[in-house]
Amino acid sequence: MNFNLIYESFFQILKGLGTSLEIIFLSLMLGLILSIFIVIMRLSKNMALNTFSRSFVFVIRGTPLLVQIYFIYYGLAQFPAVRDSIVWIVLKEPFWCGVLALTINTAAYTSEIIRSGLNSIIKGQIESATAFGMTKFMAFKRILLPQAIRQSIPAYSNEIILMIKASSLVSIITIMEMTGIARKIISKTFAPIEVFIAAGIIYLILNYLVTEIFKKIEKRYSIV
Amino acid sequence: MELLSFGDTGWGDEMLRACFMTLAVSLCAMAFGLVLAIPFVLMKLSQSWILKTFANFFTTIVRGIPELLIIYLFFFGSSAAIMYVASIFGYDGYIEINAFLVGAFCVGIICAAYSTEVLRGAVKAIPKGQIEASHAFGIRGSRMLFGVMIPQTLRIALPGIGNIWQLVLKDTALISVTGLVEIMRQAHVASGSTRNPFLFLVTAAILYLILTTISNKFFQKAETKYSKGFV
Numbered sequence: 001m002n003f004n005l006i007y008e009s010f011f012q013i014l015k016g017l018g019t020s021l022e023i024i025f026l027s028l029m030l031g032l033i034l035s036i037f038i039v040i041m042r043l044s045k046n047m048a049l050n051t052f053s054r055s056f057v058f059v060i061r062g063t064p065l066l067v068q069i070y071f072i073y074y075g076l077a078q079f080p081a082v083r084d085s086i087v088w089i090v091l092k093e094p095f096w097c098g099v100l101a102l103t104i105n106t107a108a109y110t111s112e113i114i115r116s117g118l119n120s121i122i123k124g125q126i127e128s129a130t131a132f133g134m135t136k137f138m139a140f141k142r143i144l145l146p147q148a149i150r151q152s153i154p155a156y157s158n159e160i161i162l163m164i165k166a167s168s169l170v171s172i173i174t175i176m177e178m179t180g181i182a183r184k185i186i187s188k189t190f191a192p193i194e195v196f197i198a199a200g201i202i203y204l205i206l207n208y209l210v211t212e213i214f215k216k217i218e219k220r221y222s223i224v
Numbered sequence: 225m226e227l228l229s230f231g232d233t234g235w236g237d238e239m240l241r242a243c244f245m246t247l248a249v250s251l252c253a254m255a256f257g258l259v260l261a262i263p264f265v266l267m268k269l270s271q272s273w274i275l276k277t278f279a280n281f282f283t284t285i286v287r288g289i290p291e292l293l294i295i296y297l298f299f300f301g302s303s304a305a306i307m308y309v310a311s312i313f314g315y316d317g318y319i320e321i322n323a324f325l326v327g328a329f330c331v332g333i334i335c336a337a338y339s340t341e342v343l344r345g346a347v348k349a350i351p352k353g354q355i356e357a358s359h360a361f362g363i364r365g366s367r368m369l370f371g372v373m374i375p376q377t378l379r380i381a382l383p384g385i386g387n388i389w390q391l392v393l394k395d396t397a398l399i400s401v402t403g404l405v406e407i408m409r410q411a412h413v414a415s416g417s418t419r420n421p422f423l424f425l426v427t428a429a430i431l432y433l434i435l436t437t438i439s440n441k442f443f444q445k446a447e448t449k450y451s452k453g454f455v
Contacts, residue, residue, distance in 0.1 A: 062436040063429045064397035066408055071429070074421035161288070168290035172401065179293060192300030200289045200297070207288040 010198040016178040031106035038111040060108035069101040073173045098170030117152035150221045157214035235414045242410035243431045249396045252328040257335025264340040286337035295330045299402045327399035342384035346377045379450045386443035
């Protein structure tokens with residue numbers, strides 16, 4: 001075991017932290033927004049919207065993320081119609097393909113988290129809120145939403161950790177984030193164990209930080 | 225559509241064979257992971273802080289590192305390690321480890337880390353009074369373990385294990401980076417040679433959906449069967 005190499009590659013891989021964080025942050029934010037629309041569709045009485053939302057979540061949760069990344073990166077680029085259209089500006093960049101795949105993936109999982117958060121609230125609460133003269137929107141804003149957010153925080157912190165881990169997959173479509181840089185170093189040094197240990201340490205630190213931050217948030221929003 | 229036909233002209237039989245490969249790797253990984261989880265559960269439940277810390281160390285690290293990194297580490301790392309040993313004995317060629325074994329091993333380790341948490345939670349969910357009650361009835365040792373603890377642990381852990389199985393099934397797609405011809409790899413190879421990635425990736429997605437849906441149904445049946453008499 002060459003500790004010097006672990007130390008050196010640690011700082012080299014750290015240069016990819018920016019790209020990794022960009023991908024993680026962008027897809028989490030976009031995914032959260034998308035997931036809210038999916039939940040609204042799921043809760044709507046419109047059959048078409050409901051079925052669409054259900055099948056979206058079913059397909060995304062039932063297939064590996066790698067399939068989704070390949071599908072967006074290779075599958076869509078196959079059609080000349082796609083290459084000539086305006087979406088090609090986004091799809092020709094591996095970076096945006098990665099962000100798009102991760103966004104869609106996390107949106108499906110997050111929508112289930114939000115939905116179960118909403119479901120966990122007893123219906124009587126909404127009824128009593130309306131009995132007290134609150135409008136539907138007011139009851140949603142003051143009663144339903146704060147409780148749903150509190151319910152969802154632990155599961156969402158898990159989802160963030162899953163996304164940090166999933167972001168390593170975009171290295172396969174040539175994006176030079178942390179795992180991508182690690183692979184590049186290996187192809188030069190032929191020392192896989194040391195380099196992957198260095199990369200693993202960075203991911204562990206990242207996940208540890210997320211866990212700690214969310215422990216604080218959970219404490220702040222808990223009722224007890 | 226003829227690209228997906230069976231026989232020499234199409235990729236249908238290859239895709240189907242790859243589907244069985246995915247299933248085989250997943251089953252091996254799951255079996256290995258569940259067996260590996262047992263000592264870690266015992267360590268987590270033990271009184272000794274050394275064993276507890278060791279088990280916590282294992283689950284934290286495996287769950288905190290990307291799966292892809294674990295697979296890379298073992299796939300490249302194990303052949304590097306074996307080549308090092310071989311070089312001591314005077315062999316300097318390139319040695320590659322069987323991708324199936326490494327893949328099942330890596331996904332098995334990931335599965336073990338998650339299963340440890342699920343099983344530990346299930347053991348903890350059994351009320352302590354039951355152990356006391358079985359002692360009062362004179363049921364002790366292995367009879368208590370196999371008659372009281374294990375059946376209940378399995379029942380409580382079943383939904384969690386179902387989730388882990390889905391995870392394992394999807395994680396095997398990552399083994400494709402090592403060259404093992406499972407669904408993902410076969411789809412990639414087929415798209416490369418036919419220049420029709422869309423078709424083969426959709427096929428791969430459908431195959432995965434079939435696998436996850438069938439196993440979901442299976443676990444749902446098992447849950448209703450084993451939770452008979454419980455509300």
